[in-house]
Amino acid sequence: MEPQQLRTFVTVARLGSFSEAARELGYTQSAVSQQIAALEADLGTAVLHRRPVGPTGAGERLLEHAGALLLRIDAARADIARLAGAPSARLTVGATPLAVGAELGRALAEVRRAYPVVDLTVRVVAQDVLPAEVATGAVDLALVDGPAAPSDPLPLPDVGPLATVAVAEQPLVVALPAGHPLAGRSGLALADLSAAHWLDAPGLAPTAARLSAATGVEGYRPAARYLGTDVRGLLALVAAGHGLALLPATAPAGVPDVAAVPVRAPRLVHRTELVHGALPEGPAALLARLLTGE
Structure with a gap:
């Protein structure tokens, strides 16, 4: 199983087309077909359906391995290049x-x-x-x-x-609206907030799944999603009552209409x-x- 065959397979599976994969990779369609055929001969089974184009059961399993395999190959090349190369400007x-x-x-x-x-x-x-x-x-x-x-x-x-x-490292706080009933607390246990409405902001704050993993408590659910990377935008949603967010203590400091209550349990830091x-x-x-x- 050659790395280039694996890259070709991943590209065909992603695009659902031999011709589109050939265009993206800069090959002829015949070369793509030959690489897939060689890969299938090596593995002893078909990895792609032809009409319509898509992974077989074996192909689905191969896709689960392919990303990690190709990543480690690229990482090895980059690591050796860093060691062997001259200082970069x-x-x-x-x-x-x-x-x-x-x-x-x-x-x-x-x-x-x-x-x-x-x-x-x-x-x-x-x-x-x-x-x-x-x-x-x-x-x-x-x-x-x-x-x-x-x-x-x-x-x-x-x-x-x-x-x-x-x-x-810095303390973690729960950011919530200044008028929230919990805003005056000296500390909060995250496990007690599993039924609260949380903002799902994967670029900035732990998701509901990560909160469950950290506390061992199920039930966390997002009230709204924020897909940006601007913390001020996230805090504007908190201030308006759209949900809570777990953030480092410096993030909500000085933001109007947002209270920051330290996390008492579990023992976590940012x-x-x-x-x-x-x-x-x-x-x-x-x-x-x-x-x-x-």
């Missing part, structure tokens, strides 16, 4: 929305002073995507954040030999981590040292 930093802050800004200013001509890009990306982007070289390093037990690492996917280093692969001396390595204090 380009620096691409990935960050989750709540990880972009003053500390990153100050560190990047130091990098610019040391490397005045560095070509800098900061990409704001969802947490579940960033580790793979670091592994495959789409970004040089990344800041990711989320709730975790104190001093515990964030639960990130295993996508390659990446290092994770804690950058910061943790920010730096994720990176091999870092040859250059802008990325300097930024990592500045962010981690090493």
Whole structure:
């Protein structure tokens, strides 16, 4: 099973067309057909129905493996390239929305002073995507954040030999309307809020499923979905009574009509981590040292 055959299979399955896959991959349709035929001969079974085009039962199972296999191949190429390559004058930093802050800004200013001509890009990306982007070289390093037990690492996917280093921890709060009956409490137990209406904001706050996993309590349900990455937009919905949100303590500070009540139980913090692969001396390595204090 060759990697290129696997990529071709994934593309055909995604597009549902041999000809469309050929156009996207830059092959002839005959070459695509030959690769699929060779893959099926190697596996000893058909992985694609031809009319209409779609994965067979075996093909569905192969798709479950394909993403992880191709990701690890791309990650291996990127890792070796980082170790063997010369220092780059380009620096691409990935960050989750709540990880972009003053500390990153100050560190990047130091990098610019040391490397005045560095070509800098900061990409704001969802947490579940960033580790793979670091592994495959789409970004040089990344800041990711989320709730975790104190001093515990964030639960990130295993996508390659990446290092994770804690950058910061801060308390978690429940953001709710200033007039909410719970707004005056000194602390809240998340398990007591399973029947409350929550805002489902996967780019900024834990989803209902993650709240259930953190508390061991079922019943959390989203009252509305917020698919943006602007925390002010999320807090405007909180203030208007559309739902609660679990956020780091600094996020709702000073926002009108929003109260922030500390989380008393379970013991959780908002943790920010730096994720990176091999870092040859250059802008990325300097930024990592500045962010981690090493």
